Each structure stands twice: as C-alpha cells, then as structure tokens.
Amino acid sequence: MEGSQLYAEALKARNCHIVTVRPATVTRVTVPKVPVDLGVKFLDLDSVERCLVLDLDARYELILGMAWLEHHEPWIDWRSKPLGATHYSPSGALASHEPTSARKQKRLWREH
Structure with a gap:
C-alpha cells in the first residue's frame, strides 16, 4: 500500500488526536496526529519505523526527530x-x- 493510502486509512480508522507543531518556520501549525508504520529505506538503512504523519505544507517531505537521530x-x-x-x-x-x-x-x- 502506498504511503498516501496508509495515511488515508489511518486517518479514517482512528479518532485522531490533534497536535501543534512548530517546524523550521516561526508559525505554529495545528494538525491531526496520525501514526503510521512506514518502510524507511535509503542506502544501508532498511527498517520499518513508526512515523507520525503531519499534514504540513509541501516544503517538508520528512522531519527526523532527535529520538530517531539518536537511535540510528x-x-x-x-x-x-x-x-x-x-x-x-x-x-x-x-x-x-x-x-x-x-x-x-x-x-x-x-x-x-
């Protein structure tokens, strides 16, 4: 299943919580917080990660958190x-x- 399909299914299936985030811009954004298990594969990393899909604008493809960076x-x-x-x-x-x-x-x- 494609990433966008996983997101749509998770959004429908769950009573989503709302989260407020502040990306690299100064503006805070309030969006649904949708957890999805996604396959992450690049170069020598191949794993399934629990990701929070946040519906932000097109400037952000992926935001890696400190916990993920410390772990990997x-x-x-x-x-x-x-x-x-x-x-x-x-x-x-x-x-x-x-x-x-x-x-x-x-x-x-x-x-x-």
Missing part, C-alpha cells in the same frame, strides 16, 4: 547532501565509537 546515528554530508546509516568518515578511515590514540589513527590512515 546517521551521517549527513550537508554540502553534497548524501545521507547514510553507518558512521561516516570523510577521510575514508574506519570510524568507531571506541577511543583510540592519535598514533594508532595515523597508522590506520597510512594503511588505507
């Missing part, structure tokens, strides 16, 4: 716009959350 820890290259689900290192070196020494990191860079 995607990398975003703001200049060329790619987005990925695994940790990104512009130098091409392996990246991890493990502490490492500068000497060890230099050796890794030389080997790659």
Whole structure:
C-alpha cells in the first residue's frame, strides 16, 4: 500500500488526536496526529519505523526527530547532501565509537 493510502486509512480508522507543531518556520501549525508504520529505506538503512504523519505544507517531505537521530546515528554530508546509516568518515578511515590514540589513527590512515 502506498504511503498516501496508509495515511488515508489511518486517518479514517482512528479518532485522531490533534497536535501543534512548530517546524523550521516561526508559525505554529495545528494538525491531526496520525501514526503510521512506514518502510524507511535509503542506502544501508532498511527498517520499518513508526512515523507520525503531519499534514504540513509541501516544503517538508520528512522531519527526523532527535529520538530517531539518536537511535540510528546517521551521517549527513550537508554540502553534497548524501545521507547514510553507518558512521561516516570523510577521510575514508574506519570510524568507531571506541577511543583510540592519535598514533594508532595515523597508522590506520597510512594503511588505507
């Protein structure tokens, strides 16, 4: 089922709650709050996420909340716009959350 069909079905089936949000603009918007399970797939991320569909204007295709960003820890290259689900290192070196020494990191860079 397409995303818009899922939204229409969820809107009909539920007694929707109303939510007030303030997107990047200063204006607050009050819209129905419709939860829908959507398949999210881009690059190396493939999952089903519980999304809140908010009927906003066409400027907003997708708004990722802080909880989603913290959970998935995607990398975003703001200049060329790619987005990925695994940790990104512009130098091409392996990246991890493990502490490492500068000497060890230099050796890794030389080997790659």
